Amino acid sequence: MENNHMKLEFLSKSNNESFSRVVVAAFASQLDPTLEELSDIKTAVSEAVTNAIIHGYEYGEGVIVIESTISGNTIEITVSDSGKGIDNLEEAMEPFFTSKPNLERSGMGFTVMETFMDSLVVESLDGKGTMVKMTKHIKNISDKER
Amino acid sequence: MYLNMEILDNNLIVKLKGELDHHTSEEVRKKIDKQYNGSSVSNIIMDLNELTFMDSSGIGLIMGRYRNTVDKRGKLIIACENMTIKRILDMSGLLKIIELYPKLDEATNNI
Numbered sequence A: 001m002e003n004n005h006m007k008l009e010f011l012s013k014s015n016n017e018s019f020s021r022v023v024v025a026a027f028a029s030q031l032d033p034t035l036e037e038l039s040d041i042k043t044a045v046s047e048a049v050t051n052a053i054i055h056g057y058e059y060g061e062g063v064i065v066i067e068s069t070i071s072g073n074t075i076e077i078t079v080s081d082s083g084k085g086i087d088n089l090e091e092a093m094e095p096f097f098t099s100k101p102n103l104e105r106s107g108m109g110f111t112v113m114e115t116f117m118d119s120l121v122v123e124s125l126d127g128k129g130t131m132v133k134m135t136k137h138i139k140n141i142s143d144k145e146r
Numbered sequence B: 001m002y003l004n005m006e007i008l009d010n011n012l013i014v015k016l017k018g019e020l021d022h023h024t025s026e027e028v029r030k031k032i033d034k035q036y037n038g039s040s041v042s043n044i045i046m047d048l049n050e051l052t053f054m055d056s057s058g059i060g061l062i063m064g065r066y067r068n069t070v071d072k073r074g075k076l077i078i079a080c081e082n083m084t085i086k087r088i089l090d091m092s093g094l095l096k097i098i099e100l101y102p103k104l105d106e107a108t109n110n111i
């Protein structure tokens, strides 16, 4: 696969959750992923974007940027916001930790991203914003049982 | 997101169709709660088989409705055969407290 890159910028409105994960999935489809790989990617992107909306920009709308790079059979996806940031990242990434139990959040977002992707790196600066970087290796068609 | 609700005996049967995420889950929650709190049924059966997408917002939704059934001394059970959704349910530990059946009729027969 030839290398490729895309960038998507949108407002932190909840009706953009569906739109943004579908765009990334469409971009990823050049790697000819299976339906399962595609739904893994969609779900992980949805988690990161939802976090930017409900946590990052909890005090007001802002811009979310998604960049994605395809190199070889690997897709890298970064989701960034310039929102409030995370002060205790280690605690935030623990399964079941949520700062918003009253909103019926379960604290599973980072765990879902970790499980459905091959790697997950989160960088955050308190008061400045958060960047989530995830990669997934898409298996060659010949390796797959279709 | 399309929601279909039906009351059968002591059960509120909720069929979800489409994409369940943070954007759609709030309206779904309000509609289910209104129906459940406004009737005398104590059990909820959630059919996830026509969902095309679910993220952790769905976990929050199911967890919250489960708590409501505990308050009313009822049960919540799920019908789902979608692998990706089942992985998320399993990951969250929900399947340790909530019974899951592949199909709605099996869920209805086992409540």
Ligand SMILES: Nc1ncnc2c1ncn2[C@@H]1O[C@H](COP(=O)(O)OP(=O)(O)OP(=O)(O)O)[C@@H](O)[C@H]1O
Pocket: A047, A051, A052, A053, A055, A056, A057, A081, A083, A084, A085, A086, A092, A093, A097, A098, A099, A100, A104, A105, A106, A107, A108, A109, A110, A111, A130, B056, B057, B059, B060
């Ligand atoms: N982009 C972000 N900006 C600020 N805080 C964040 C961001 N992403 C995550 N967090 C913090 O990390 C915590 C854990 O995130 P995670 O996605 O795992 O769970 P959640 O969003 O609370 O619940 P769920 O994703 O299950 O609905 C959040 O409760 C929040 O405090």
Ligand SMILES: [Mg+2]
Pocket: A047, A050, A051, A108, A109, A110, B056
């Ligand atoms: Mg989250």
